[in-house]
Amino acid sequence: MNNDLPTPSSEAQAHSEKLVAYIREAMQGGSISFADYMQQCLYAPGLGYYVAGSQKFGEAGDFITxxxxxxxxxxxxxxxxxxxxxxxxxxxxxxxxxxxxxxxxxxxxxxxxxxxxxxxxxxxxxxxxxxxxxxxxxxxxxxxxxxxxxxxxxxxxxxxxxxxxxxxxxMPVHMFRYQKQELLERRVTWQEDSFAYIDEPMQDEVLRLAIAALPLTQDEKQDYISEINLTLPxxxxxxxxxxxxxxxxxxxxxxLQDVYYHADRNQGTLMCHYRHHASSDPFLHPGLQDITAHVxxxxxxxxxxxxxxxxxxxxxxxxxxxxxxxxxxxxxxxxxxxxxxxxxxxxxxxxxxxxxxxxxxxxxx
Ligand SMILES: C[S@@+](CC[C@H](N)C(=O)[O-])C[C@H]1O[C@@H](n2cnc3c(N)ncnc32)[C@H](O)[C@@H]1O
Structure with a gap:
């Protein structure tokens, strides 16, 4: 695995552009949660990574299980x-x-x-x-x-x-960030010509309560990014x-949570796979790469x-x-x-x- 991602074919890029347009329409010029973004990238009807017909598994695909x-x-x-x-x-x-x-x-x-x-x-x-x-x-x-x-x-x-x-x-995860003691939701917006993170004050009460129950220490709250799967329970x-x-x-x-949410793991566990290359950028080739988070x-x-x-x-x-x-x-x-x-x-x-x-x-x- 390395970070020099191969360039997708023009057909694959056209497919990705369709998914981008679909997600942007849902955004209505604003932002969506990372979980909604991940859900669409992986499972949008006819367009998402797991739903569309690309070769995902095995040597000729993106990853091996x-x-x-x-x-x-x-x-x-x-x-x-x-x-x-x-x-x-x-x-x-x-x-x-x-x-x-x-x-x-x-x-x-x-x-x-x-x-x-x-x-x-x-x-x-x-x-x-x-x-x-x-x-x-x-x-x-x-x-x-x-x-x-x-x-x-x-x-x-x-x-x-x-x-x-x-x-x-x-499964889709929500992302969050503690910055200078403040809890922010890491959401997704459109900036210039690609999707980008936008950290907004936490407004989702369910998400806030779920994060409050995690064993995060005060130290971690300096600047700490991670994710949580609200659907899991x-x-x-x-x-x-x-x-x-x-x-x-x-x-x-x-x-287990003590390792997952350890202060040292301050960038979370989000990982993307494309043609056996790993990256931590979920905005590259939407719909063409797998996006995952640890359990x-x-x-x-x-x-x-x-x-x-x-x-x-x-x-x-x-x-x-x-x-x-x-x-x-x-x-x-x-x-x-x-x-x-x-x-x-x-x-x-x-x-x-x-x-x-x-x-x-x-x-x-
Ligand atoms: C990373 S692949 C693993 C495939 C296979 N189990 C393996 O180990 O090779 C994830 C699989 O889970 C499926 N999946 C995701 N969410 C699911 C759900 N809620 N119920 C059933 N299948 C789901 C995907 O479509 C895909 O087939």
């Missing part, structure tokens, strides 16, 4: 949830299934274990991602397609396991309400405990290693062994995905 690193990843995850699937006699519901690689690997692994009956549901907000998921499954596990259903909304009284791999980081609560019995597994990059796992855990669920929290490395990742990689084929060991490094090494990525499991009944 753990299911694309190795099928061992999804195999380990499914191995870890098998006891719950058996106990609840339940199904799997995957949220935001991206290009469908995790679904394909899970269904294939279940088949290999003799399980051809577990149902697989996918809830995906992007029609473009849904189409990619169908393609992947048709190609890799055609026999299992009969067990897969795409849902428009969360099912009632769900029993089994809800999986969300890198979904929470793709509502989203987690809605999943818990629909889960009658079973497990919710979130895997994502993120921190506040303290908030997820608090909501779950408040609802009476049991919570476990591990680094990705701890979780995968304690659920049999290495055993799954045992093979007599030396070439394959080498490939596996490179993939395992990527999944568990602290400087790769091992430490930054966390696994939070919420268990109900």
């Amino acid at each position: 753990a299911p694309m690193v190795s099928s061992l990843y999804s195999q380990t995850i499914v191995q870890s949830i098998m006891p719950t699937l058996k106990e609840t006699d339940g199904a799997i519901l995957e949220l935001g299934a991206g290009n469908g690689q995790m679904a394909a690997d899970i269904l294939l692994f279940l088949q290999q274990q003799g399980d051809t009956s577990t149902e697989y549901y996918i809830l995906e907000v992007s029609p473009d991602c849904q189409a990619q998921q169908k393609q992947t499954l048709e190609k890799q596990v055609p026999d299992a397609l009969v067990r897969v259903q795409w849902l428009q909304r969360l099912p009632e009284d769900f029993k089994g396991v809800i999986l969300a791999n890198e979904v929470l980081d793709a 509502v989203f987690v609560r809605s999943l818990i309400a629909k889960l009658q019995q079973g497990l919710i597994v979130f895997v994502d990059y993120g921190f 506040d796992f303290t908030k997820v855990g608090e909501v779950a405990m408040h609802c009476g669920l049991q919570v476990s929290f591990d680094s990705q490395a701890e979780y995968l290693l304690s659920h049999g990742l290495l055993d799954l990689a045992v093979t007599d084929d030396e070439k394959q062994q080498l490939v596996y060991s490179q993939q395992i490094q990527k999944l568990v090494q602290p400087h790769e995905m091992g430490e930054l990525f966390k696994v939070m499991c919420l268990e109900k009944k």
Whole structure:
């Protein structure tokens, strides 16, 4: 990853300009919250990053997620949830299934274990991602397609396991700034020929209260920029309400609040990805780059405990290693062994995905 972003094609630029016009219309010459800006950049109908048909995932796209690193990843995850699937006699519901690689690997692994009956549901907000998921499954596990259903909304009284791999980081966040003891909302406006931040006195009371509940110290209030996901508690609560019995597994990059909102992290965690280049500028090529923020796992855990669920929290490395990742990689084929060991490094090494990525499991009944 570096900051020399490649130039998009003229077709891609024209697409971005359409989204810019769409967002500017919503601004009506003023400003919008960063969360509204991010929502439109990622999900504006027909125009947003996840909704329009660009290549997002994999080597030819913008970023790679753990299911694309190795099928061992999804195999380990499914191995870890098998006891719950058996106990609840339940199904799997995957949220935001991206290009469908995790679904394909899970269904294939279940088949290999003799399980051809577990149902697989996918809830995906992007029609473009849904189409990619169908393609992947048709190609890799055609026999299992009969067990897969795409849902428009969360099912009632769900029993089994809800999986969300890198979904929470793709949700819009509000931005804020403490400057000379004053709390400002970091909003988005149009200046000359591009979008730009504008820091305005905080007027949103819900946002003010949510920020007041964060463990920020007086020091941090000197000049401190960060972000907060106001939808997160509502989203987690809605999943818990629909889960009658079973497990919710979130895997994502993120921190507990003491680390997330530490004084040293005074620029927040906002990150954008375009063609495997990382930048912190969300105004470059609107609609063509992914925009993400780290996940506040303290908030997820608090909501779950408040609802009476049991919570476990591990680094990705701890979780995968304690659920049999290495055993799954045992093979007599030396070439394959080498490939596996490179993939395992990527999944568990602290400087790769091992430490930054966390696994939070919420268990109900
Ligand atoms: C970063 S991608 C991760 C894709 C995939 N899970 C993976 O790990 O490769 C985020 C995915 O979440 C989806 N998404 C975002 N918000 C969602 C929501 N509220 N419900 C369901 N899916 C959502 C996006 O459309 C996209 O498919």
